[in-house]
Amino acid sequence: MPQCAVCARDVSEDIDQPVGVTVAGSPELDPSRGTKRYWEGVWRYFCGLVCRSKFDSTPYEYMETAP
Numbered sequence: 001m002p003q004c005a006v007c008a009r010d011v012s013e014d015i016d017q018p019v020g021v022t023v024a025g026s027p028e029l030d031p032s033r034g035t036k037r038y039w040e041g042v043w044r045y046f047c048g049l050v051c052r053s054k055f056d057s058t059p060y061e062y063m064e065t066a067p
């Protein structure tokens, strides 16, 4: 199970699975379940948008927690 790159909390691996469909017909993801980003050759997982924002602003602070 991947861990949040910022706070090391476990992140579900099925975060890409849509939780529903928007009125426009596109798949709807729930970012509160976690999110991920491909960064420097590795997928970084985040437990939520707060941690992803922290990583976005200072990514090198969190490099040592990379898998």
Ligand SMILES: [Zn+2]
Pocket: 004, 005, 006, 007, 008, 009, 046, 047, 048, 051
């Ligand atoms: Zn986190």
